[in-house]
Amino acid sequence: MFAHQPTRGVSGISGVTIEDVGQGDAVRVLDLFGATILWIDYGGRQGNPFQGVRRRTVDRFLHVRPSDLVMLTHWDEDHWCSARKGVTARDADWLVPRQTASPRAARFSAKLASIRCIPESVVGLVHEFGTGGGDRVRWEKIARWPGPDARNEDCNLTGVAFSVLHERDDGVTEVILLPGDAPCEAVGHFHGYVDDAFEVRGMVASHHGSGAHWPKATVELLKHLDPDHVVFSCSDPNAYGHPDRAKWSAALPNAEFRDTAEARRDGRRSLDLLFTDR
Numbered sequence: 001m002f003a004h005q006p007t008r009g010v011s012g013i014s015g016v017t018i019e020d021v022g023q024g025d026a027v028r029v030l031d032l033f034g035a036t037i038l039w040i041d042y043g044g045r046q047g048n049p050f051q052g053v054r055r056r057t058v059d060r061f062l063h064v065r066p067s068d069l070v071m072l073t074h075w076d077e078d079h080w081c082s083a084r085k086g087v088t089a090r091d092a093d094w095l096v097p098r099q100t101a102s103p104r105a106a107r108f109s110a111k112l113a114s115i116r117c118i119p120e121s122v123v124g125l126v127h128e129f130g131t132g133g134g135d136r137v138r139w140e141k142i143a144r145w146p147g148p149d150a151r152n153e154d155c156n157l158t159g160v161a162f163s164v165l166h167e168r169d170d171g172v173t174e175v176i177l178l179p180g181d182a183p184c185e186a187v188g189h190f191h192g193y194v195d196d197a198f199e200v201r202g203m204v205a206s207h208h209g210s211g212a213h214w215p216k217a218t219v220e221l222l223k224h225l226d227p228d229h230v231v232f233s234c235s236d237p238n239a240y241g242h243p244d245r246a247k248w249s250a251a252l253p254n255a256e257f258r259d260t261a262e263a264r265r266d267g268r269r270s271l272d273l274l275f276t277d278r
């Protein structure tokens with residue numbers, strides 16, 4: 001159904017890189033040599049590192065080739081707006097969820113060379129981009145667009161969530177969770193990872209580490225998923241109080257937490273979450 005197979009010719013996946021884009025997300029999925037297979041979001045709003053720099057600098061920091069696939073978790077601006085400033089990202093292939101978008105998002109989408117919408121007929125189904133060695137990227141549009149007349153669509157709950165899987169030699173599958181801004185329990189296929197055959201190596205925290213709207217189901221599922229590493233992708237400071245470290249560390253007492261703002265203070269532009277991390 002989807003013409004673009006970003007993992008074609010790829011032998012395996014080493015993990016993901018979480019770019020420091022300030023308040024927002026931009027994540028790359030990496031092959032075994034560290035080359036980008038797939039972009040998930042291309043955001044960065046408040047506190048982004050591109051204020052006052054030339055367009056070409058954005059292209060150099062967040063380099064997208066015309067042949068790359070960029071997928072959006074959802075249409076909130078902090079997940080796509082670096083592409084307004086960069087140039088090369090607009091020539092890539094974009095695969096996006098059908099959602100009610102802002103006028104700015106609609107104007108931006110008209111500037112992209114190639115953009116396709118995930119059909120609503122596949123909502124709730126799990127899709128995979130497989131590699132030769134069995135590693136794969138899974139993705140799922142988690143809920144339906146409520147339609148043009150609906151008001152107040154919560155884009156966080158009708159977007160696309162991802163996970164990256166690595167097959168270990170002993171038969172265990174290691175997983176990195178990329179829920180976008182959706183709470184984990186809203187992602188159907190994440191519930192399958194509480195099985196012992198899966199080990200959750202890491203995750204990019206939902207909604208930049210937000211502590212709002214945590215029903216019991218969030219805490220319960222996070223406890224069962226038990227990721228080793230959690231990355232908060234957000235700016236410091238930000239207007240939303242992200243991340244809520246107390247809530248996340250209470251839910252995941254064994255996890256190691258890092259954030260992109262800290263990485264910037266250390267002079268780095270990104271953080272890696274790799275299957276080799278222990």
Ligand SMILES: [Zn+2]
Nearest residue numbers: 024076078181
């Ligand atoms: Zn966001």
